[in-house]
Amino acid sequence: LEMRAEGVGLFRTEFLFMQRRTAPSEAEQVEPYRRVFEAFGPDRPVVVRLADIGGDKAMPYLDLPPEANPFLGVRAIRLAGRNLELLSAQLRAIWRAAARAGVTPHVMAPMVATIADVELLLELRDEARAAVAASGEALPERMVTGVMIEIPVAAILAREIARRVDFFSIGTNDLTQYAMAADRSNPELAYLQDALHPGVLKLIAGVVAGAAEAGIPTAVCGELAGDPAGALVLAGLGVGELSADAGSLDGIRAALAGVARSQLRDLGQRALDAADASAVRSMAAELLA
């Protein structure tokens, strides 16, 4: 709030699940969510990301077997097949916290790949509401429900997914890792991790187009959004919302304030035709100079 954020684009709830022997209960989750909702109030949305755990962020209480490729493994929404209650309890806690803070909750699921994942999310959301309402609590009418687009197949299916949800938030960190088939934690492959790669930008442009067709907004919550060059290119591709660390907000605001909308659009178009990420960076640097 001190950095004049208009909301929170990515509330990483997995921190509540780490360094514990058991998963936090529904009751234990309500208070931290309520505090954040109340601080931001009804006019600055806080987008809660359902716990992005499993895979490389294994928690002992999940009792998951070791996996050869944890980044391609049983994580996030895929944990539903093993531990549905984990997601359900979190959704019930969000409903309760929003009711107590007097806000409409905004929620998104990470690692969505298929339409079935989306349908599961919507079903769990509605079941969670019914369960909390049955206990007599007065609840907000709706939960604004979105998905993260961070798996290439979800970007390709953007049009179909957009018809079913309220917003998209693109996770450029994972989208780049999966599109480039390059482990994001391997420093030797860091040269393949620049989300400004035109191939990744083409995926992003497709997501924006699919969302526009359905009339839903597209945000970016990966690290590219906090990079001034990235912010310009993303805005040029029609991304309407950027989510970044509080410390990056001044830098991206300054970058965006210095250019006209027509220059951004032109940059977006030229970036799609560039040969590689460094060519895109040079184009953006000319506007930032």
Ligand code: PEP
């Ligand atoms: C992303 O993948 O871009 C993202 C925002 O999520 P995380 O970095 O937590 O995987």
Ligand code: MG
């Ligand atoms: Mg991610």
